[in-house]
Amino acid sequence: MSFSRVTCLVFTLLAALLFPVLPAHAESGYDLWLRYGPVGDAARRADYAGALRSLVMRPDSPAAKATLAELQRGLEGLLGAGIPVAADVTADGALVVGTPSGSPVVAALGLGDRLSAQGAEGYVIRTARTGGHRVTVVASEGEAGVLYGAFHFLRLLQTGRSIQDLDIAERPAVERRLLNHWDNLDGTIERGYAGGSLWQWDELPGRVDPRVEDYARANASLGLNGTVVNSVNANPRSLSAEYIAKAAALANTFRPYGIRLYLSANFDSPRRLGGLATADPLDPAVIAWWKDKAAEIYRAIPDFGGFLVKADSEGQPGPYGYGRDHADGANVLADAVGPHGGIVMWRAFIYDADVDPDRVKRAHKEFVPLDGRFRANVFVQVKNGPLDFQPREPFHPLFGAMPKTPLMAELQVTQEYFGHSTHLVYLAPMWNEFLRSDTYAKGPGSRVADIIDGRVHGYRMTGMAGVANTGLDRNWTGHHFAQANWYAFGRLAWNQELDAALIADEWIRMTWGHAPEVVSTIGSMLLDSYETYVRYTMPLGLHHLIGGDHYAPMPENPDPRREDWSAIYYHRADETAVGFDRTRSGSAAVDQYHPPLDDRWNDPATTPENLLLWFHRLPWDHRLRSGRTLWEGLVAHYTQGAEEAKGLAARWETLRGKVDDERFEAVAAKLRTQVEDAARWRDHCLQYFQQFSRRPM
Numbered sequence: 162m163s164f165s166r167v168t169c170l171v172f173t174l175l176a177a178l179l180f181p182v183l184p185a186h187a188e189s190g191y192d193l194w195l196r197y198g199p200v201g202d203a204a205r206r207a208d209y210a211g212a213l214r215s216l217v218m219r220p221d222s223p224a225a226k227a228t229l230a231e232l233q234r235g236l237e238g239l240l241g242a243g244i245p246v247a248a249d250v251t252a253d254g255a256l257v258v259g260t261p262s263g264s265p266v267v268a269a270l271g272l273g274d275r276l277s278a279q280g281a282e283g284y285v286i287r288t289a290r291t292g293g294h295r296v297t298v299v300a301s302e303g304e305a306g307v308l309y310g311a312f313h314f315l316r317l318l319q320t321g322r323s324i325q326d327l328d329i330a331e332r333p334a335v336e337r338r339l340l341n342h343w344d345n346l347d348g349t350i351e352r353g354y355a356g357g358s359l360w361q362w363d364e365l366p367g368r369v370d371p372r373v374e375d376y377a378r379a380n381a382s383l384g385l386n387g388t389v390v391n392s393v394n395a396n397p398r399s400l401s402a403e404y405i406a407k408a409a410a411l412a413n414t415f416r417p418y419g420i421r422l423y424l425s426a427n428f429d430s431p432r433r434l435g436g437l438a439t440a441d442p443l444d445p446a447v448i449a450w451w452k453d454k455a456a457e458i459y460r461a462i463p464d465f466g467g468f469l470v471k472a473d474s475e476g477q478p479g480p481y482g483y484g485r486d487h488a489d490g491a492n493v494l495a496d497a498v499g500p501h502g503g504i505v506m507w508r509a510f511i512y513d514a515d516v517d518p519d520r521v522k523r524a525h526k527e528f529v530p531l532d533g534r535f536r537a538n539v540f541v542q543v544k545n546g547p548l549d550f551q552p553r554e555p556f557h558p559l560f561g562a563m564p565k566t567p568l569m570a571e572l573q574v575t576q577e578y579f580g581h582s583t584h585l586v587y588l589a590p591m592w593n594e595f596l597r598s599d600t601y602a603k604g605p606g607s608r609v610a611d612i613i614d615g616r617v618h619g620y621r622m623t624g625m626a627g628v629a630n631t632g633l634d635r636n637w638t639g640h641h642f643a644q645a646n647w648y649a650f651g652r653l654a655w656n657q658e659l660d661a662a663l664i665a666d667e668w669i670r671m672t673w674g675h676a677p678e679v680v681s682t683i684g685s686m687l688l689d690s691y692e693t694y695v696r697y698t699m700p701l702g703l704h705h706l707i708g709g710d711h712y713a714p715m716p717e718n719p720d721p722r723r724e725d726w727s728a729i730y731y732h733r734a735d736e737t738a739v740g741f742d743r744t745r746s747g748s749a750a751v752d753q754y755h756p757p758l759d760d761r762w763n764d765p766a767t768t769p770e771n772l773l774l775w776f777h778r779l780p781w782d783h784r785l786r787s788g789r790t791l792w793e794g795l796v797a798h799y800t801q802g803a804e805e806a807k808g809l810a811a812r813w814e815t816l817r818g819k820v821d822d823e824r825f826e827a828v829a830a831k832l833r834t835q836v837e838d839a840a841r842w843r844d845h846c847l848q849y850f851q852q853f854s855r856r857p858m
């Protein structure tokens with residue numbers, strides 16, 4: 162062997178030793194959790210292949226075609242080879258997919274009662290026998306259920322579960338599972354941090370960007386079934402014939418994936434779009450205008466979901482402008498869409514300063530008296546907390562206070578107050594906390610989740626909405642880890658009991674792979690990130706320490722436009738104390754909560770420390786449970802939070818070379834900024850508060 166050949170061989174061997182697991186290719190993140198990477202474990206893969214020799218399915222509708230295409234795409238990626246589609250079961254190892262009405266093979270399995278128990282969106286996944294052959298069946302009474310079941314089945318493979326002896330039955334906890342897009346007609350997104358609008362309005366309706374279909378697939382994989390495509394600060398033109406045609410093109414793409422399209426409506430549309438003299442909801446011409454508009458929309462979009470409305474809030478028009486109330490306003494729209502099967506989601510995000518000096522009390526004061534006045538097809542849509550998506554808020558007191566009005570919960574997936582798409586913050590732990598909060602509306606055991614899913618008050622409709630974090634960035638969400646929040650929102654809308662850790666585990670395996678180090682490192686980063694963020698930004702119940710961009714620390718902010726947009730209104734720091742007194746000696750916001758929460762939160766000794774300064778204004782040397790003074794506690798939280806941010810970056814560094822370089826570097830760069838920002842939050846807030854506390858760090 163020549164010298165050069167030997168060197169060559171040595172180098173090849175060395176390379177193989179040094180880089181045994183070099184990632185095959187760079188990844189942009191475009192594929193989300195639907196990457197369908199090959200199953201690595203050989204035994205598992207053989208197992209899967211044995212159970213999946215044929216796919217018995219009739220793709221005779223757009224929804225069934227979409228389901229089949231997804232199964233083929235997924236199984237081919239996971240198993241490395243496509244599986245043949247057959248009309249019937251002729252041997253062991255068939256995957257049988259469909260509805261009893263569309264598939265004689267499914268019908269013959271006699272799953273009738275089990276399927277009706279799950280409803281048209283629920284499904285059954287079972288190992289069964291038919292004609293002497295062993296099969297796996299994915300079945301539902303409805304086509305959407307079949308699609309969701311197919312995604313669930315794929316998820317089993319994606320997360321490395323066994324598919325022997327399956328017996329799974331699921332149905333969604335709430336009926337309406339929506340993303341709310343705050344997309345403007347000019348292509349920008351309000352509070353969007355991942356590029357422009359996915360809809361590419363200018364190209365519609367002539368061309369629908371192929372991404373729209375991938376967006377629909379991603380949502381369907383989570384069981385999301387509705388999308389509000391335009392911002393709550395709605396441009397009246399959204400309801401023009403021109404934009405209805407554009408929306409219809411989107412709706413056509415969504416439909417096979419079980420997703421209904423909804424629109425945000427500007428309350429003054431009859432005037433500003435229709436040319437009427439008024440938008441008074443009791444005016445006959447206005448009533449007729451909404452009816453005609455609804456009919457026009459339903460001609461273009463037969464399964465149109467309905468309207469989302471932000472009225473009399475932050476400058477948006479509403480019924481108050483015409484001497485009417487929110488029920489009058491919601492009902493005129495509800496009557497227009499009702500005959501077509503549509504609904505109205507009327508937002509409770511209102512905070513008129515005349516109602517109460519404490520902003521967080523205003524919505525409750527205005528909406529509770531209206532309970533019972535809304536039409537049957539109206540939801541009141543309520544943010545998780547009474548202020549505005551702050552890092553930590555108590556649950557909104559409207560949950561448990563409107564027994565006759567279905568409440569739709571509104572969560573914010575986009576990270577408006579969470580470091581935008583720059584900071585890594587996994588929001589599922591916060592959503593768990595919210596959903597598991599006991600409202601005590603009917604004694605103990607009336608958790609927010611039980612209110613939303615209708616169990617407590619017997620609501621006639623149920624729903625959950627999330628403000629989307631998607632945009633035109635190649636990876637959809639700006640930060641690769643922000644995909645986890647989209648994923649987690651969808652999973653929780655389907656099943657509110659799911660734990661943040663379990664959701665994280667699924668997402669990691671599907672998005673980053675199964676290597677134990679990768680799964681455990683990313684898992685711990687995700688699960689720690691929420692408390693870390695709270696610590697370095699707004700610990701101990703502090704809130705709204707920001708300015709106009711809602712990103713950088715700005716506790717000194719005195720917003721000249723509105724007192725309740727400033728920061729000093731909320732923290733009220735001076736030499737003697739800090740915090741907002743919402744006890745009975747202050748704003749008495751505690752009394753908007755059911756007993757025993759009202760008394761519990763009225764007393765600093767029984768208030769959870771993570772909400773302390775939300776409910777109380779306390780002297781700097783107030784003793785915390787740790788024995789520290791409040792000032793020392795603040796210093797400790799900010800310091801620990803900033804250290805933990807460094808820890809996130811350090812943990813990520815251990816994964817260098819263990820995940821693909823492209824995503825690794827992108828995340829690493831964002832983490833570097835997060836570490837700097839966390840230190841800035843710590844320094845800025847502590848220096849600011851120190852001028853009042855006059856105590857050492």
Ligand code: BDP
Binds near residue numbers: 351352393510
């Ligand atoms: C606030 C946002 C603002 C939204 C508003 C809303 O800052 O952009 O328009 O919520 O929910 O959080 O209507």
